[in-house]
Amino acid sequence: xxxxxxxxxxxxxxxxxxxxxxxxxxxxxxxxxxxxxxxxxxxxxxxxxxxxxxxxxxxxxxxxxxxxxxxxxxxxxxxxxxxxxxxxxxxxxxxxxxxxxxxxxxxxxxxxxxxxxxxxxxxxxxxxxxxxxxxxxxxxxxxxxxxxxxxxxxxxxxxxxxxxxxxxxxxxxxxxxxxxxxxxxxxxxxxxxxxxxxxxxxxxxxxxxxxxxxxxxxxxxxxxxxxxxxxxxxxxxxxxxxxxxxxxxxxxxxxxxxxxxxxxxxxxxxxxxxxxxxxxxxxxxxxxxxxxxxxxxxxxxxxxxxxxxxxxxxxxxxxxxxxxxxxxxxxxxxxxxxxxxxxxxxxxxxxxxxxxxxxxxxxxxxxxxxxxxxxxxxxxxxxxxxxxxxxxxxxxxxxxxxxxxxxxxxxxxxxxxxxxxxxxxxxxxxxxxxxxxxxxxxxxxxxxxxxxxxxxxxxxxxxxxxxxxxxxxxxxxxxxxxxxxxxxxxxxxxxxxxxxxxxxxxxxxxxxxxxxxxxxxxxxxxxxxxxxxxxxxxxxxxxxxxxxxxxxxxxxxxxxxxxxxxxxxxxxxxxxxxxxxxxxxxxxxxxxxxxxxxxxxxxxxxxxxxxxxxxxxxxxxxxxxxxxxxxxxxxxxxxxxxxxxxxxxxxx
Amino acid sequence: xxxxxxxxxxxxxxxxxxxxxxxxxxxxxxxxxxxxxxxxxxxxxxxxxxxxxxxxxxxxxxxxxxxxxxxxxxxxxxxxxxxxxxxxxxxxxxxxxxxxxxxxxxxxxxxxxxxxxxxxxxxxxxxxxxxxxxxxxxxxxxxxxxxxxxxxxxxxxxxxxxxxxxxxxxxxxxxxxx
Numbered sequence: 001x002x003x004x005x006x007x008x009x010x011x012x013x014x015x016x017x018x019x020x021x022x023x024x025x026x027x028x029x030x031x032x033x034x035x036x037x038x039x040x041x042x043x044x045x046x047x048x049x050x051x052x053x054x055x056x057x058x059x060x061x062x063x064x065x066x067x068x069x070x071x072x073x074x075x076x077x078x079x080x081x082x083x084x085x086x087x088x089x090x091x092x093x094x095x096x097x098x099x100x101x102x103x104x105x106x107x108x109x110x111x112x113x114x115x116x117x118x119x120x121x122x123x124x125x126x127x128x129x130x131x132x133x134x135x136x137x138x139x140x141x142x143x144x145x146x147x148x149x150x151x152x153x154x155x156x157x158x159x160x161x162x163x164x165x166x167x168x169x170x171x172x173x174x175x176x177x178x179x180x181x182x183x184x185x186x187x188x189x190x191x192x193x194x195x196x197x198x199x200x201x202x203x204x205x206x207x208x209x210x211x212x213x214x215x216x217x218x219x220x221x222x223x224x225x226x227x228x229x230x231x232x233x234x235x236x237x238x239x240x241x242x243x244x245x246x247x248x249x250x251x252x253x254x255x256x257x258x259x260x261x262x263x264x265x266x267x268x269x270x271x272x273x274x275x276x277x278x279x280x281x282x283x284x285x286x287x288x289x290x291x292x293x294x295x296x297x298x299x300x301x302x303x304x305x306x307x308x309x310x311x312x313x314x315x316x317x318x319x320x321x322x323x324x325x326x327x328x329x330x331x332x333x334x335x336x337x338x339x340x341x342x343x344x345x346x347x348x349x350x351x352x353x354x355x356x357x358x359x360x361x362x363x364x365x366x367x368x369x370x371x372x373x374x375x376x377x378x379x380x381x382x383x384x385x386x387x388x389x390x391x392x393x394x395x396x397x398x399x400x401x402x403x404x405x406x407x408x409x410x411x412x413x414x415x416x417x418x419x420x421x422x423x424x425x426x427x428x429x430x431x432x433x434x435x436x437x438x439x440x441x442x443x444x445x446x447x448x449x450x451x452x453x454x455x456x457x458x459x460x461x462x463x464x465x466x467x468x469x470x471x472x473x474x475x476x477x478x479x480x481x482x483x484x485x486x487x488x489x490x491x492x493x494x495x496x497x498x499x500x501x502x503x504x505x506x507x508x509x510x511x512x513x514x515x516x517x518x519x520x521x522x523x524x525x526x527x528x529x530x531x532x533x534x535x536x537x538x539x540x541x542x543x544x545x546x547x548x549x550x551x552x553x554x555x556x557x558x559x560x561x562x563x564x565x566x567x568x569x570x571x572x573x574x575x576x577x578x579x580x581x582x583x584x585x586x587x588x589x590x591x592x593x594x595x596x597x598x599x600x601x602x603x604x605x606x607x608x609x610x611x612x613x614x615x616x617x618x619x620x621x622x623x624x625x626x627x628x629x630x631x632x633x634x635x636x637x638x639x640x641x642x643x644x645x646x647x648x649x650x651x652x
Numbered sequence: 653x654x655x656x657x658x659x660x661x662x663x664x665x666x667x668x669x670x671x672x673x674x675x676x677x678x679x680x681x682x683x684x685x686x687x688x689x690x691x692x693x694x695x696x697x698x699x700x701x702x703x704x705x706x707x708x709x710x711x712x713x714x715x716x717x718x719x720x721x722x723x724x725x726x727x728x729x730x731x732x733x734x735x736x737x738x739x740x741x742x743x744x745x746x747x748x749x750x751x752x753x754x755x756x757x758x759x760x761x762x763x764x765x766x767x768x769x770x771x772x773x774x775x776x777x778x779x780x781x782x783x784x785x786x787x788x789x790x791x792x793x794x795x796x797x798x799x800x801x802x803x804x805x806x807x808x809x810x811x812x813x814x815x816x817x818x819x820x821x822x823x824x825x826x827x828x829x830x
Contacts, residue, residue: 073726150729152769158726277661291672311676319669326665330658371671378674 003068006056007147010097013049013104014137016042020130024123039126040111046133047108050101057094057146061087067153070094070146076159078553078581083160086170090160093146095173099290100136102181103129110185110210118206124192125185132184135317143310159553162580162587168228172221176248179218180286183255185210187283187325190276194328197335204262204275209641211262211279215255216637222248223630234588234603236523236618238626241391246370247289250363254282257359264352267414272336273329274356280325285363287318292370344416351412355405358398365394396449399511400456406504407460410467429462453515457508464501499640506633509625516622524617527608537619539600540564541573546613554580556589559604559613563593575604575615599623686789688808692718692799693787697777700754700762706777708803715826716799717750719813720785722757723765725793731812732769738818739772747801748826755779755790798822 020042027035057070061084066072074087074094089095107129115122140146163169186207193203225245226238239245258278264271291314342349369386376384411417411425437455445451468490475486491498524536533542544560556578563571573591580587593600598621605614696707708716719735721728735750742748754762754776762778779785788797789808798807798821806825809817 069726150726152729154726154729158724288668315669315672315676318672322665322669326661330662333658371668374675375671378671 002056002059002063003065003147003149006053006060007145009049009053009056010137010141010147013046013053013100014134014141016046016049017104017130017134017137020046021127021134024126028123036123036126039123039130040115043104043107043111043126043130047101047104050097050104054088054097054101057097058085058088061085064157066155066157067149068146069148069150072150072154072157074157074160076157076553076581079157079160079165080552083165083170087160089173089177090164091146093140093144095177096136096140096144097146098174099177099181100133100140102177103133103136103184106181106185107133110188114206118189118192118202120196120198121189121192121203121206124195125188128188128191129184132321135321139310139313139317143313159580162554162578163232165580166228166232168224168231172224172228175217175221175224177221179214179216179221180251180289182210182214182217183251183279183283183286186214186279190279191325191328194276194325194332197332201265201269204265207279208259208262211255211259212637212641215252215259216634218248218252218255220630220634222252223627227627230623231590231592232587234590236521236590236601236603236616236620238517238623241369241386241388243370243373244289244293246366247285247292250366250370251282251285251289253359253363253366254278254285257356257363258282260352260359261356264349268349270342270349271352271356273333276329276336278356280329284318284322284325287321291315291318346412346419346422347416348409348412348414351405351408355402358401358405362395362398365391365398400452403453403456403460403508403511406507407456407463410463410501425463425466428466429459432462433459447519450515450519453511457512460504460508464504468498468501495643496640499636499638499643502636502639503633504636506629506631506636509629509632511629513622513624513626513629516625517620520621522619525614526617527612527614529612534615534617536600536617538566539619541602541617543613543615549576551578554578557604559602559615561591561602563600565593565600573600573602575602577604577606594624596624597621687805690805691803692797692805693784694803695777695784695787697779697784700752700759700766700776700778703775706751706775708799711749711751711799712803713801714746715748715801715822717748717822718753718788718797718799719750720753720755720788720790720793720795720797722755722793723761724757727812728765728794729769731794731814732772734813734815734817736770736772738813739774741818743773750774752776753779753784755782755785755793798825800826 020039023035023039023042027033027039060068060071061075062081064071064075064077066075070091070093071087074090075084079087083090087094089098107126110129111122111126114125118125186203189203189207193200222245225248229235229240230238255278258275261271261275261278265275291311342353344350369390372386373384407429411422411429433455436458437451440451440454445454471490471494472483472486475481475490476483479486479489481489522536524534526534528534528543530543530545533540535541540563542562542564544562547558547560549556549558556576558574558576561573561575563569563573565571571593573593575591576589578587578589588603588605591602591604598619601618601620603616603618605616607613692708694708696705696709699706717738721731735752739750742750750772751774752772754765757778757780759778759780762776766776777784782790784790792810794812796809796813797805798809800806807821809821
């Protein structure tokens, strides 16, 4: 019953979304605003209907309605209620519906907020977003329907893939989707600006918060994915350069380039075509990600259901959107030429230019690495994979370059800085950086990259703090404020700038985590019988026994391991091998001790004989800095979002 | 030269789209199994229906389709109709036989599955401890193997068989090798 209601709501939503594409175009054509208002109301109703549809699917899960194929494949009677709800996006069909629902919700918010401030853009925004929603709804309704019923319903469902029964996985997809979908709004604004042909900076001001918000969500989503891979997959790492991971990383890289270069357009009226290119590419890459994941052209650990018919459809849909938007950009580009030239290599503009260059090269690297196996397989039918060594070779130098720029940023000014001022502001950060590197070397760090990373990070931190200190002293002398008042006013008056600083600190923390765990991981594989002990660095582990434990829908073998660490630290770790009742795949539950400086990570392998077991033990330095850094980063974005628009956008 | 970037942009977008279009022909399920081209691991196990044991050896000299399934497997339900049809369709062929392997299942569960969805009529081996499944490198259900008259695995299909599978995949392999 519920599922039919959901199905019906989705059909009506598709019809209204199609109306939302057509009526604004007609309205603009015949100059009748009432047509545009029809599209606005449709977009509101689409949101309501898709909310109903998603709710219908969730209720079917809660009712254990296994006659619904999607429910039968992704739930079981013993699945905890929490996962019954989140199973909505646990599979291919449901996550597409979820995507469409999010997009409709964002459309409604965008239209509601920008209706009177951006009247000339709104019709095109409605049309563009209507097109994207329709594209997804057609896919949901005709090619991968979550509403399908089974003629022979099983008594119990197949259960949610056990790997997905994890809190990390519950939050990974929605954050990622919110990020992807969020970029649709700036994309629609950009297209509207291109169609109107009056390309002011309005679209950039209007979408600043959308971009930042989506970027933060995408970052958080990626980090949740990494966190899940680390805690659930049990291979001791968090990132594998898998095509599907790359699919989320590419839009991230381009979006990062975008909101840096946007600042140049705001201040200096440069990079106009470039910014349009970047936002279109960001959204195109979000779609590409969906295509890669959902069509099955690439084999990946994220082995999703695939179907050639679906692939053809997504490809056509993507081709229409890509060719239309890039074509439009090419057609309108000549109207956008800027007269402004770079005045100095030592200016913020130039720094942002290099920043963009680095991020775009990084993006292209990932794109090539992702597409290369596809090209080889298509042209020669051989299977190849591109792995970490390729990416590391390119990424390490690029990230070092980005770090240098991050440090230089606060020291530079728009339109160029004179040499002596630059030299004087470089002294302190450079000094601190050199001292830090020397300290590392003396402490016995042998890895040149690690030393360089420490130096560059210290340089960046010192540069940011120098800038902050300068701002505070200026306020103290000019406004005669005390140090505390000066700091607070400075921060609250420039939320956007200092929010950005906090984001940079978060990124630096994450970078420390990547370098620490990437370069200094220790791994040990061994077979132990109860009573055996082993050591990894300063940890001493004793394998006491194996016990059997039971959860609501699984049974596991659990090793009890007593650990003695540095400074008298003792604890017991419980790595498990779980068998879920309705699935054939056993899962490993790694036991992890997360410390401030390092993680101890223990994986229970198979039984070798009746009394001995295989173990993998890792010491992963600084991994928790990655998770912590992403939190700091999110705080920075939040702080930055609090700032209102720099100036009221004039009513058109 | 001023407009070179436009050409590069559009050409790269179209190249990527074309690559995807060609790439759709690739079947991601077509994961090369290391066991294809190797002799199938022999077995002789109890039948699901309490009849005499099902033995791989006894099918020597004929092409054999081995379908791994379980009553817990949702996709096996949707595949079952085609298996019934295929069994009827090939009933007259002397050079071709089919068997099923019900694995990681209970005897009642397997019997109940056949009783409610229909019995295709060929023999069903019962493999509750996945002994055969592990030897044959099965990692999901349904999976189907095509074994030649000499007992060599010639093809592995991951995922459900579909309408027209026999003509499109199995026949060309069977006709290539007399």
